[in-house]
Amino acid sequence: MALHRPTKLMVCLLATTALLLAGGAAGKGGPPAGPPLRRARGGVLPPLPPAGVETITTLQSDPSPAMKLTYQVTKTKNMKFQQSLYRMLASSGREVENVPELAPQTGDKKQPPLWILITIEGKTPKEAVVLAVRTDNVYIVGFKNAAGVWYAFPKYKDLIKGSTPLPKAQDYGSLVGGHEKLKDLDSDSDAVAQDVRFLSTFTPPPRPNPTYEATLGTSLARLCLVVAEAARFNTINATVVAAMDEKGPSRITLQQTKLIVVWGVTSKALLDWKKEQVWQPERKADVEKAGIHGAQDAVSALKVILMPIGYKREAEED
Structure with missing residues (x-):
């Protein structure tokens, strides 16, 4: 009987059968075999991550649920951006003398009712940063750079999955040496574009x-x-918009910096005034140093009202 030389097809079939038999035998005592890997044409199969190890796409994720807003520093009018942000923040439907209340605060360690993810683009689309902003207090919790990596202030790092803690705390003392130092910062488009380039x-x-x-x-x-404080106070908002859109004076005043540290107590005093018709702010001396001497001054100063945690309006009292 004549012997035939084995063809390439026969060799492949025999090799495949042997592999299947070996895999079946190994499968009796081990984990089930996974789906076959496909080799890219001309390529090499990539190594698989160890079992139980998350990949970068699952380690990090954007905070949600969220509304999204884009601001192009060199192209978009800042007033238009501020108006869009205001509408997002003023969606609670409650107000005091036409000053909208923010959503009730949930607490520093809890997710806000909703996030606002603000993409700020500098001079090119590649120079961009995404800010994670809470809707219940307008705090900036962290940012995402152009590579898609999230960084958060240490106090809030657990609010953004997989974020890296920043080497700075969230307070102005840590950032620039105190809230009074904000008067030394320019708020024009060139300065903001430089910041975006750095953070991106x-x-x-x-x-x-x-x-x-x-x-x-x-x-x-x-x-x-230019984002949070301009969203909270009318006078700071006016300064920022004029600097960004009209090349006006680009620095806030010392008097305006004093508003920043009394936002909470002024908001509560205004809520109490609506309920009781009496103006009795806590830290009255500090409130007056900020130029607020009564409810109407507060209405003029505040762009939005911060709701104290657990605050009950008259209709909600037990």
Whole structure:
């Protein structure tokens, strides 16, 4: 009987059968076999991650649920951006003398009722940063750089899954040495664009770097000023809009910085005034130093009202 030389097809079939038999035998005592891997044409199969190890796409995620807003520093009018942000924040349907109340606060360690993810673009689309802003107090919790990496203030890092804690705390003392120092920061489009460029490529230094960390603090403080504080106070909003859109004076005054530290007590005093028709703010001396001497001054100063945690209006009293 003549012997035939085995063809390539026969060799492949025999090899495949042997692999299947070996896999079946191993499967009796081990985990079930996974789906076959496909080799890319001309490529090499990538190594699989160890079992139970999350990949970068599952380690990090944008906070949700969220509304989204984009602001192009060199193209969009700041007034238009501020109006869009105001509408998002003023959606509770409650107000005092036409000043809208924010959503009730849930607490620093809890997710807000809703997030606002603000994409700020600098001079090019590649120079962009995403701010995670709470709707219940307008706090900026953290930011995402152009590489898609989330960074958060240490106090809030658990609110953004997989975020890296920043080497700066969320207070102005840590960022720039105190809220009074905000008067030394320019709020024009060039300064904001520089901050966006820096933050879009931000990576924590491998060792302490005071100069780099100072730039980080200034950049974050300025964004807090032109986004959060401008959303909270009418006079600061007017200064920022004029600086960004009309090349007006780009710095807030010392008097305006004093408003920042009495937002909470002024908001509560205004809510109490609506309920009881009596103006009795806590920390009255500080409130008056900020130029607020009564309910009408508060109405003029505040763009939105911060709701104290657990605050009950008259109709909600037990």
